[in-house]
Amino acid sequence: MRRPAFARAAVGRALGFDEARSLVTPEGVDLRLRVASYTERASAFIIDALIIMAMLIGFSLLAGLAAWGFHGSLGGEAASVIWLLGAFLLRNGYFIGFELGPQAATPGKRALGLRVIARDGGRLTADAVFARNAMRELEVFLPASFFFARGAGVDGALIALGAIWSGVFVVFPLFNRDRLRLGDLAAGTMVIKAPKRALRPDLAQEGPTAGGGVSFTEAQVDAYGIKELHVLEGVLRSGDRRTVAEVARRIRSKIAWEGPSDVADRLFLGAYYSALRARLERRALLGHRRRDKFDA
């Protein structure tokens, strides 16, 4: 099997995508993955931390109840043994267990539509998952221990220095393009956005609005390019009434619209979208992708 090669590509600028990292599959198609942002990763971590804490509290309550129920010191000891092992497993196994699963994501990551991948596009191995999560010691528990440490005089100064030093690890992902944290670096992994998207209806064929009795001259459809088409698609899909009205007004004045003035804004925009897309796609088939309205 040919290894999929990664290369950076400033793709899709015309399409208005955020910066993509290209992953070329062995079949030769670029998947254009998008790197998860720092805030998304931090939010995912906070969700996971809350889940762990909730589990730990519930677990402690259960262990306490068990100890209380057994009365004897043997029951108490069994409960504390189980508690110690359970807390250890939870702290170290939660992330590893979920990231080894088929979705390669913890519940927090899943909630934000993220997943872990191997940076070379190959298989995500157990070693890599273990390595990236062992590093959490450095990124979470070390700064936390400095943060909660208290001291005066020289001790205080040392703690402050330690906090700054360990703080570097926390903000590390902000300083590289792929938002790698130390664990990703040590494991050769990265976190990408992998949302489930639904196939939405084609706006150009939506209901009777396509064409819908409204027609445009060639000069009128030539007013815009692909970038504007995509903005228009966004406006139509969002369905916000005020934006639709405003955009319709601007387009009417830009193309010097002289047709019937009683056409509803939404209907007008739908018709214009269909006409513009038909025109641009036909030109693209003939080899000319008109990037935006300034493109000849």
Place this chain on the structure above:
Amino acid sequence: MAELQLKSHRFRTEREDDWRRLERLLAKAQSAGAAKLSPAELVEMPVLYRQALSSLSTARSISLDQSLILYLESLCARAYFFVYGTRTRPLERLARFFAGEWPAAVRSLWRETLAAAAVGVIAALAAFILVRQDADWFYSFVPAGLASGRDPAASTAFLRDTLYAHPSGAQGLHMLATFLFTNNAQVALFAFALGFALCLPTLALLVLNGAQLGAFLALFGSRGLAMPAAGWLMIHGVTELFAITLAGAAGLSMGWAVTFPGERTRVEAAGHAGRRGAVVMGGVVVMLFAAALLEGFARQLVRVDLARYAIAGLTALLWGGYFYWPRRSAPP
């Protein structure tokens, strides 16, 4: 006048059913696991995946429907990670780990292991000599909590008692063993992770660990209890110190890779060392589990020096043989 049927729309209607079929299969595999897919579905998956990929590249060139392209990109990415993703069975993975991967990773770290061991031994020797010359040094190496009365102010009889303390029944031992295991494993993981910060913190941890050991031995040695104390330590210490040395070695190798990446890029070198270190660390956790059992049970229940030395020697032979006994290298 606008065409009622765009070419891109026709393209979409012709293929839509296949995409939806792939989406359903992926959802099924994700919720129920790949094992729940029927053989026919498993065969169908890569075919549908390739169709979706070719749809994606066609759509990129002929369709200007942004949502369609985003949909296909997300569908293809999900299918890609399914088709080329890992689906090893956990048991098989564990077997491979113990049969070859772990010892191989440990062997490949022999330089770092020697260095980590040397650092520990030197620290122990230095602390030993210092404490023998001036017993007050003991307090700067060993915090009062860890010493729990076993300091130069204690009487010889008390020190001897701590070595052969009668366990009050078997109670408390489970708890002790569990605590030792979780605590040591956490510290070892921490030492490994710290290696990333250019080796120095890992070295500091190794020095601290070695110095405490040396200080304890010096204290007991000054009362003529060196041999029993060594037996008391080594019954689990062989396993535990070996594990700590390996954790330090894994941390050192990672710090070294970051500092001096050699021909590779820094990121590649770090990733390689990190994954190898992870294999070693997975094993270190296992070793610390064994050490905790020895410390929590065997040391409390076996109170004859000779037997303690025998167990220590046996564990040394077992680990040494397991890791370093020459064997045919496993196929990569």
